[in-house]
Amino acid sequence: MTPGKKRLSYSYYPGCSLHASGREYDISTRALFKALNVGLKEVPDWFCCGATPAHNVDELLSLSLCAKNLSLAEEVEGDLAVACAACFSRLKTTQHHLKEDDSKRKQVEVAIDGPAALNKPVKHILEILAREYGLAKLEESVKKPLLGLKVAAYYGCLLTRPPEVPELDDCEDPSIMEDLLRALGAEPVKWSHRMECCGANFTLSRPGVVLKLSNAILESARFAGADCIMVACPLCHGNLDIRQKEIKDAYGAPDSTLFGNIFGSELHGGSAPDQRDLPIFYVTQLAALAMGVASGSLGFESVITDPKPLLRDKQLL
Amino acid sequence: MKNKLMHLSNETMNIGFVKKVEALSGSSVRRCFQCGKCSAGCPMSTFMEHPPNRVVRLLQLGQGQRILAGRSIWYCASCETCTTRCPNKVDLAAIMDALRKLSWDADGPSKESYVQLANRLFIENIRTYGRQYELRLGAAFNMKSGQFLKDLMLGPKLISKGKLKMFHSKNKNIAEIEGIFKRIEEMRKKGEAL
Amino acid sequence: MHAEHIKHDFEPKIVAFVCTWCTYAGADLAGTSRMQYPSNVRVLKFPCTGRIDPVFILRAFQKGADGVLVSGCHPGDCHYMAGNFHARRRFAAFRALLSFVGVDLNRLQFSWVSAAEGGKWVDVVTELTERVRTMGPMPEFKELEHEEQWSTFAGASVDKSTVLNSPELKEAYDSIG
Amino acid sequence: MSRIGVFVCHCGENISRTVDVEQVAKAAGEIPGVAYSCDYKYMCSDPGQTLLKKAVAEHKLDGVLVAACSPRMHEKTFRKAAEAAGLNPYLCEMANIREHCSWVHEDRDMATAKAKDIVKLMVERVRKGKSLAPITVPVTKRALVIGGGIAGIQAALDVADAGHHVIMVERDPSIGGHMAQLSETFPTLDCSQCIMTPKMVDVANHPNITLYTYSEIEKVEGYIGNFQVTVKHKARSVDESKCTGCGVCMTKCPKKKIPNEFDQGHGMRPAIYVPFPQAVPNTPVIDRENCTMFQSGKCGVCAKVCGPGAVDYEQKDTFTVEDVGAIVVATGFKLYTIDRKPEGSPIQGYGEFGYGTIPDIIDGMTFERLASASGPTGGKILRPSDGKEPKQVVFIQCVGSRAREKGISYCSKVCCMYTAKHTMLYHHKVHDGQAYVFFMDARTPGKGYDEFWRRAVEEEEAVYIRGMVSRMYQRGDKIVVMGSDIQVGTQVEIEADLVVLATAVQPQDGADLLAQKLGISYDKYNFYSEAHAKLKPVECATAGIYLAGACQGPKDIPDTVSQASAAAAKVMTLFAKDKLERDPVVAKVNEKYCVGCFACKKVCAYGAIEEKEIRDRQGNLVKKVAYVNPGVCGGCGTCQATCPSKSIELDGYTDEQIMAMIEAL
């Protein structure tokens, strides 16, 4: 930070997942921000943003929950930092909709019994790292570059969609994650499925769907030669990490309906299908690792697909 | 699926329903010219008996009941791919939301609406706890959907990893959440909200 | 089609400002098709509605018109490309002025009648005539003529330097831009 | 005091049945200033006209009003008669008591009263009328054609063959435009260059055509019949008068690996080049950005090898001014490329297709070059990435077109047909290959067009899939195409070796800038606007400027050529007279009162109003006032209603005339 400039500081909305199944994301986010000397203050008594289920069932409720959270966030200084892609998408969508639709805004203001805070800037962690903190400075701050680590950056669906809402990056061809990886010294791979849906919240109700979609994503990452996948959403993480073994059990060989005959062709060397484990990292875990944060405080112990062998192999542990 | 004759007339086209969908979703259905790009990119298309473009087509023909009789809307993952790529900015993801709401409001749970069941439980969770309590969510879903232990196989493993909390973190201002739910219900009762 | 033999107590005077290319031709078509309408209307032909100065309308009211019709080509069909567009903008500002000076806007009608719309011409004229008939004559405005506050155009010799002497006119012009 | 004559017509019984014409004539006679009035059975008949002429002479009339049918019917007739009687024709008017009175009213009293009123109004109009002289402007019988594609070539040849001189200005080093790039052309599959190059040569050799290539329009002044056009001749670095076109320079130039624009970047050319072997003129230009001499001052090989000493590194841009009477704009189109959204483009971009990063996704014009015998592959269909022959080719229609939110809303009109053509060409060249086409509709409304498309499907075995593609990605050396077939209701995945996109036809870059120089209007996409979509599809609203080809909207060759010949015919119609004569209903400025606000200039759709400086005898600027160019004014009168100081007046519709009529209400 240039002297004289104010220290970057944010209010923070972790969201439910980060307090539960995605706790590593929360832990590593806090650790990373501390390492970068960026302030992060949790919004007190936030509520669930409603995620996908709320707008699936009841748009007004979804908007109201997010509006309530936004007005709670007003009490903490600094732009609102959000880590979970789903929360981010909901909060941004709410602001967008309510700005455009006056009658909806009025209904929401009745529901939350107060004004909706539509102008609080909502920023995804990626944006904060790559743009506000800045790639150049990030690169400078790297203590342990992630050399040799081939990473498939996975955006999923909600981070950049719909295009007019998140404003994070190009909605079809984003590069913010790859840019970040390069700054950390890692090698982003070119792969095909970085924006395909993983099945998201069907994880509970239709696990079959999740298995199929997530399998395609894992296959594509393996095909591109990735060592691991980086995500920015606890839902994606859940589907790709927690269910990885299940997916392998279910699909064994790569799904020929998804990739056609490529696997039988000389392209693939005709070899047996690849069954590598692919550890799934949160953005903040990899970034913190590169910043030299002790691996013990990044929650690696609580993920299901063990990343430690890979990290050891790349001499990052 | 039986391929039922579609008899079109002023009486059989339920345009009122379509208008409701348009109002709820804020998206026109008439703008769609059936290019099929939505279905081409929909990750769930293969699970649906009416792929997304046909959902819009049926709405154009006032055949909402045909959509609701099927499972398509319950398989939509809200990924927004369709909305993002539609050349005419038909907001299909929002139309799917609207259809789910109308379906649930009219018919309640159906055998295809596990998802909605999960969604409802999710919301119930918010109402009770202010935040998600994933363990309860999973448990309740398995109980209510009759799919005992379906996913709880993963449960113990997750708990041991600290991923599923045994206790919920209750929000201090829980009364406010209840207030939001109540006020929305009241608005609806009075017809002030959709 | 309107039978005309009923005699009314009050026969309003309607003045129509129309463009040559569309509405005038539309009125001709009503004639060649032998349609019938009230004889109260007097038509003044202009090359384009773009030529119609709001002052003409004011003057017509002063000179005894009980209703005024302005009609030209449909938007986009202007023979001169954009004249009717400018006219529309001008009249939007002018309506505000008229209502400010106390003319019931029901006495002033704007419409689009194309060369092919003889029937529409008949409808528009008939409707306006009947509407104004029920409103009765408009003496109050005519009296204003004596005060000569509207326009210095009335006489043949025009002192152009004082044209914008009335604040309302000035406002109307300013809003035309 | 005026002496006006009023002639009331019976029209057989058409008028007299409901209007008491005698009473009308009598009432007219009582209007002050009316010196004579009468009624007559058929005014337009010979005896009627004679009656009028006689009365003018006998009663020394200085104005005439014929109360009869619509002026749209007989105004010309009576103005001619008045003129014959020695009166200025614009002092003769008609009062419409037939269409606007006798035919639309049944009540005789009321109709008669109305007829009297109409006559009264019109008498005032005649009284305040002025003598007007028809406006004549001289016509320079030379035409300018901007753009040397098929449209420009056809128009230029037609006008030149009619015996008039034509200046053709082409921006590129050679004429030919897009048609020169095409392989074979629908709907007949004849070789494009075979039919195109003879015409190009005709242009070069025509005694009536001056061809300026590598040139642009710098400035346009004047108006119909009298334009002065400044043409900028960009420095070729080769003296056209010396160059023999031997081509030695090109073979010797050491810089040889510059992607050739003509081959859509897939062939190579040297820094001194002609775009293609049949170029007209066959004089090379030096591409200064890629020439070592210009970039680092070394080389100079081409100058050394050039026998006639034509190479001239010092050459500068030059300018000429051409006087022309008519302009044909034929600047054509460009194709949308799927690259990342360019600034200011209405198209959002196609990130889902990789924004142009996948080498084997090409556009239709590139396919034309691949299929062309003179193209970079010698007419073999080989894909750009590795030069292999593709066995599965996917064609995607409507990329960018018909996508009002993602791209542009219009249909590009030619791509359904050329895609069908491409599948045929492919099938002819790769017998074991399979073509797939993703499409929404096949738009084939032309003579023999639908038959052509059906042939592609039925005989050439192209598989047409009704549905669009959502995403494409590279996987190994294949392109995975994710589409849907909305008829079957399923997703479709094809592993393609090559993908050809039918991308949108857009106006040329800089089309708006050229339009501003010409003073013609253009739509929101920058296509030039015709004066009337149906009845004046060739004329611009600006008199003397005509449109031909794809610059006005997407068009195939037959349509382009038809429009080009129509534009030429319009030019010839204009050139058929030595002077232009037109109705004198035009605006005039009263310079004394004009305050120079130029509100009038803003509203004039014809661009007729200019700024004029008024200077005193010492030449000091006194003020700026408006000036109406009578050759350009359309006569709408919008300026007059807009002028806040009432300093501009439309002849024939002066305030005085109109006010007098209103006074007579």
Ligand SMILES: Cc1cc2nc3c(=O)[nH]c(=O)nc-3n(C[C@H](O)[C@H](O)[C@H](O)COP(=O)(O)OP(=O)(O)OC[C@H]3O[C@@H](n4cnc5c(N)ncnc54)[C@H](O)[C@@H]3O)c2cc1C
């Ligand atoms: C892939 C493809 C395949 C096609 N196949 C067929 C087919 O098989 N059959 C068919 O009938 N049609 C076909 N067409 C359509 C055909 O190409 C067009 O109808 C035709 O080229 C239009 O001609 P034009 O002269 O209007 O425009 P262009 O060919 O674009 O020519 C315009 C000329 O103007 C010049 N120019 C541009 N701006 C300026 C300026 N400011 N100053 C000076 N000069 C300027 C350009 O350099 C160019 O030489 C095809 C089109 C495409 C894209």
Ligand SMILES: Cc1cc2nc3c(=O)[nH]c(=O)nc-3n(C[C@H](O)[C@H](O)[C@H](O)COP(=O)(O)OP(=O)(O)OC[C@H]3O[C@@H](n4cnc5c(N)ncnc54)[C@H](O)[C@@H]3O)c2cc1C
């Ligand atoms: C239902 C319908 C709706 C349409 N709507 C539109 C529209 O909205 N917009 C649009 O742009 N186009 C429209 N069109 C197309 C339009 O009608 C034609 O483009 C247009 O009329 C063609 O004009 P034409 O002069 O070539 O032919 P025609 O109008 O057919 O005129 C040919 C003339 O030649 C005469 N004739 C024929 N044979 C001889 C002979 N041997 N000797 C002497 N005289 C002869 C005929 O009597 C006729 O008067 C429509 C067409 C139809 C059928």
Ligand code: SF4
């Ligand atoms: S992408 Fe849009 S226009 Fe195309 S079928 Fe789907 S909803 Fe309709």
Ligand code: SF4
């Ligand atoms: S939002 Fe629903 S319908 Fe649209 S692409 Fe995603 S899953 Fe399919």
Ligand code: SF4
């Ligand atoms: S001048 Fe007109 S009204 Fe008189 S006879 Fe001729 S057509 Fe009829």
Ligand code: SF4
């Ligand atoms: S510039 Fe000289 S060498 Fe080149 S083509 Fe012309 S004459 Fe030949």
Ligand code: SF4
């Ligand atoms: S001077 Fe330029 S154009 Fe000439 S030979 Fe050298 S590189 Fe080529």
Ligand code: SF4
């Ligand atoms: S011509 Fe065919 S491919 Fe081209 S935009 Fe129109 S419909 Fe689409």
Ligand code: SF4
């Ligand atoms: S609007 Fe009137 S005053 Fe202004 S420049 Fe034009 S003529 Fe002169």
Ligand code: SF4
């Ligand atoms: S009359 Fe119309 S065309 Fe003529 S100068 Fe005025 S505004 Fe322009």
